[in-house]
Amino acid sequence: MSETTGTVPRQEAAITVLGGPTAVIDLGGLRIVSDPxxxxxxxxxxxxxxxxxxxxxxxxxxxDLVLVSHEAHPDNLDERGRAFAKAAPLVLTGPVAAGRLGPAAVGLPPWTGHSVPRADGGGELTVLAVPAVHGPEDGERDADGNVNCEVTGFVLTGQGLPTVYVSGDNASIRTVAEISRRVPDVDVAVLHAGAARVPAKFDGRPLSLDGRAAAAAAAVLGADTVIPAHYDGWAHFSEGLAEIELAFHEAGLSSLLCTAPHGTWVRLPS
Structure with missing residues (x-):
């Protein structure tokens, strides 16, 4: 059950996961919500x-800004989330999704950036769209080369700010490696890591990172802080927080993992 406790004060640089894929990112004086x-x-x-x-x-x-990794699946954009996004002053998403989300939506092909004026007087926040593969690498691809559907990840950068990567529903370590080559200084990674599975799709193989793949992604990115998301709140997740924590422990990366209760802020490194 969701709860309202009054408007949540803005933070200087922090992230809270609300459950499912939904994260609130306060950065550069802006309030950003991903996959509402x-x-x-x-x-x-x-x-x-x-x-x-x-x-x-x-x-x-x-x-100030809503990031939508994809609008084709209700676990990433449900009815109230869609209404929330359409009411926002700016939505950044993929080109296909933008066509369905109204005039406030800007469609960004992979490796395309969009700059937003910061509210803290620090210049601009740049949002770079990056690729994501919503299923196994060998999954059947559509005419645009997408597995399952169009999915977009995002990298947020700005002068004096930590670089934040939001994965969206990505299951591909190869894609993470490409992002790391092009963006070598990721400080914070918000990883969708519940190993989502739907029996009718791709022989039930994961549609998003499992715990071991999330730990591998963290190592490839070289991130100092990893915030897991999209591992609970829906029945099709095959792994939860315990499996993610175990995978990071076995990889020797537990110190990177920040698993605050939903609705609790994680302060970002300066």
């Missing part, structure tokens, strides 16, 4: 939502 999902639990097509967010949309107050 605010519906109550219940069936949504062939997927089932099992828990609502830690905070509802009213608690977030005015937002």
């Amino acid at each position: 999902t605010f519906d109550e639990p219940g069936p949504q097509g062939y997927l089932t939502k099992t828990a609502g967010p830690a905070l509802d949309e009213d608690a977030l107050g005015p937002v």
